[in-house]
Amino acid sequence: MRLVVAECSARYSGRLTAHLPLATRLLVVKADGSVLLHSDGGSYKPLNWMSPPCTMSVGEPDDEARSRGVVEVWTVQHRKSDDRLEIELHATHHDSAHDLGVDPGLIKDGxxxxxxxxxxxxxxxxxxxxxxxxxxxxxxxxxxxxxxxxxxxxxxxxxxxxxxxxxxxxxxxxxxxxxxxxxxxxxxxxxxxxxxxxxxxxxxxxxxxxxxxxxxxxxxxxxxxxxxxxx
Amino acid sequence: MRLVVAECSARYSGRLTAHLPLATRLLVVKADGSVLLHSDGGSYKPLNWMSPPCTMSVGEPDDEARSRGVVEVWTVQHRKSDDRLEIELHATHHDSAHDLGVDPGLIKDGxxxxxxxxxxxxxxxxxxxxxxxxxxxxxxxxxxxxxxxxxxxxxxxxxxxxxxxxxxxxxxxxxxxxxxxxxxxxxxxxxxxxxxxxxxxxxxxxxxxxxxxxxxxxxxxxxxxxxxxxx
DNA sequence: CGTTTCATGTCGACT
DNA sequence: AGTCGACGTGAAACG
Known part of the structure; x- marks a missing residue:
């Protein structure tokens, strides 16, 4: 699991089209490639995300984007649909990776x-x-x-x-x-x-x-x- | 926003009763006090969580818990219901805090x-x-x-x-x-x-x-x- | 504030 | 794989 705290903007297109203006957020990249984009409030639901199975690729910004301060571009593409999440990263405040292992999962006590x-x-x-x-x-x-x-x-x-x-x-x-x-x-x-x-x-x-x-x-x-x- | 990666177990009681066996997970504490407990897979939904408004208090384990290796106990109590999430933390692998500011939120282009x-x-x-x-x-x-x-x-x-x-x-x-x-x-x-x-x-x-x-x-x-x- | 409807619903069980 | 129903559904629109 990779944790990144960065100023970023995002664009999602798939079942709907939406975008996130520039702000500081938590980005979580899970072991299965899924990505969560969390703000510092609200509920457990991320502002934006991509569910597995999907592939994340890191790319360079083009000149236009670079002039806007974009340092890195993440493209997360769903494997079975044309759902796509594009994240433009500006300043990065934190970046760390952790090995969590497999989770036994929630057990509901009846x-x-x-x-x-x-x-x-x-x-x-x-x-x-x-x-x-x-x-x-x-x-x-x-x-x-x-x-x-x-x-x-x-x-x-x-x-x-x-x-x-x-x-x-x-x-x-x-x-x-x-x-x-x-x-x-x-x-x-x-x-x-x-x-x-x-x-x-x-x-x-x-x-x-x-x-x-x-x-x-x-x-x-x-x-x-x-x-x-x-x- | 506080990010903690730790071995932990958890117990939720409220609309249902459930527990999480000991495993390494990501714990997110948001500015509004809400808590998310994520594994390194699955979807955007946490294994367990507490939605705002709620209060988190950090406590010491009792002798029995300490003998099981518990270092810290987090109690997250919902303010309007009797929903409660108790997290027992064992080894902590990461702990950091970040100031994210207010998020402008998702804009749907329909x-x-x-x-x-x-x-x-x-x-x-x-x-x-x-x-x-x-x-x-x-x-x-x-x-x-x-x-x-x-x-x-x-x-x-x-x-x-x-x-x-x-x-x-x-x-x-x-x-x-x-x-x-x-x-x-x-x-x-x-x-x-x-x-x-x-x-x-x-x-x-x-x-x-x-x-x-x-x-x-x-x-x-x-x-x-x-x-x-x-x- | 209660109520109803919508959701990138998600998730699991069963056909 | 497709369908159906429950969910700690949550969240927004509406009265």
């Missing part, structure tokens, strides 16, 4: 998955008499996290989220709509379960006759641990 | 470029006797959209926007300031041309002696088509 496991194991949290039918109950539009039956034999569909937002309620609503068309299942009641339920989501859920269940992760894990110790 | 072409072809829209000098007239701070001469031989710098906002007037003002320092060009008059000019922008432009020109895209394209048919 808190949601864990909550699902634990709620399946502690299904009585839904209410007395509830029994588990199955986890990841498949429907035409995707798997419902948990399908259960209540004490009276009615079906209960549970959607689990770490953070209970409106989107989750919408998702559960779609499932319920579909499942209630199935005479073998209907009527299906909905339960929206999450570690934290946003007020708006609670209002929407309640309005649609969906119950809300706040899950206490630590308490549930405690119960889980006790259960494990019994074996 | 409809704008087309308007520029058409105005260059119909330069008399600026007024009788006007002639085109060149498009994309290069200056130290970026290209002026159109440089023209009026009937009396005076220079005219034209800034073209799809939507004429205050930013565009500011940009043209910077160009004019620079160009009027060049004795070969001065005095340079400014014209702010756009499909639609916001009232505020018009007031500011007028106040600075910059003329406003509303461009009728469809009418201009009509003329363009007629021109094409002549050939």
């Amino acid at each position: 808190v949601e998955a864990h909550l699902q496991e634990m709620l399946a194991a502690q299904i009585e949290l839904l209410g007395d008499g509830h029994t588990l039918v199955r986890r990841e109950y498949m429907t035409a539009i995707g798997p419902v996290d948990i399908l259960a039956k209540d004490g009276e034999g009615g079906s209960v569909a549970v959607e689990i989220k770490r953070r209970g937002d409106i989107d989750g309620v919408e998702q559960l609503t779609r499932y319920l709509e579909l499942m209630n068309r199935d005479p073998l299942l209907a009527p299906v009641r909905g339960v929206f379960a999450a570690q934290e339920i946003k007020p708006q989501a609670r209002v929407l859920a309640t309005d649609r006759g969906i119950s809300c269940l706040v899950l206490d992760y630590d308490a549930m894990r405690g119960v889980d641990d006790v259960d494990s110790r019994l074996f | 409809v704008e470029a087309h308007l520029q072409e058409m105005l260059a072809a119909q330069i008399e829209l600026l007024g009788d006797g006007h002639t085109l000098v060149r498009r994309e007239y290069m200056t130290a701070i970026g290209p002026v959209d159109i440089l023209a001469k009026d009937g009396e031989g005076g220079s005219v710098a034209v800034e073209i926007k799809r939507r004429g906002d205050i930013d565009g007037v500011e940009q043209l003002t910077r160009y004019l300031e620079l160009m009027n320092r060049d004795p070969l060009l001065a005095p340079v008059r400014g014209v702010f041309a756009a499909q639609e000019i916001k009232p505020q922008a018009r007031v500011l432009a007028t106040d600075r002696g910059i003329s406003c020109l509303v461009l009728d895209y469809d009418a201009m394209r009509g003329v363009d088509d007629v021109d094409s048919r002549l050939f």
Whole structure:
């Protein structure tokens, strides 16, 4: 990985045409040839970039460019499309190269998955008499996290989220709509379960006759641990 | 902007929970406190990050962490949510800070470029006797959209926007300031041309002696088509 | 400020 | 390789 801090201007053409006026920026050249052009603010998205696979070539400025103070011209060309990024470098303030090696990558900890496991194991949290039918109950539009039956034999569909937002309620609503068309299942009641339920989501859920269940992760894990110790 | 290349591991919790195993990575701390964690490959998206507004605090590792080789602990906390990024730094290979200043940002040439072409072809829209000098007239701070001469031989710098906002007037003002320092060009008059000019922008432009020109895209394209048919 | 739509979306899973 | 859907989507335009 090469890091350069330099005054530069850039021109991108490909899916759109754009340019960056002269300013001081961070240029990152990754091992796979990809290039990022970052400013000192904004988000994680670069001002401009070229994704791999691509090839970078360093060239000399022509006379016109040199008269504008350009010292070096980088041309980054995508290998599979005609996307092209041209960077004109003026003064360079920093330039260093580093060997980073291969990255193991991000590992997403499935808190949601864990909550699902634990709620399946502690299904009585839904209410007395509830029994588990199955986890990841498949429907035409995707798997419902948990399908259960209540004490009276009615079906209960549970959607689990770490953070209970409106989107989750919408998702559960779609499932319920579909499942209630199935005479073998209907009527299906909905339960929206999450570690934290946003007020708006609670209002929407309640309005649609969906119950809300706040899950206490630590308490549930405690119960889980006790259960494990019994074996 | 601070650049650090270090062996590190990280843990993010917020909209999801995830972690990064120990590896050598680039850490970027931007002026607004945001943090990016990049590997030497992939795309422009960091492995992990924290968007502004957020606060970074540097701490000492506890005994357990120190025994694992942790030298420093960075805690990046989002100001408006409970999103949190914790980075454990082991060996540091590089550490440098740079003052980048404010970035003018990316300029997308979409409809704008087309308007520029058409105005260059119909330069008399600026007024009788006007002639085109060149498009994309290069200056130290970026290209002026159109440089023209009026009937009396005076220079005219034209800034073209799809939507004429205050930013565009500011940009043209910077160009004019620079160009009027060049004795070969001065005095340079400014014209702010756009499909639609916001009232505020018009007031500011007028106040600075910059003329406003509303461009009728469809009418201009009509003329363009007629021109094409002549050939 | 909330809401909706766009993106050089990116990214992964599956056909 | 092409398609589809989720994303820590983010970002800009709009009311």
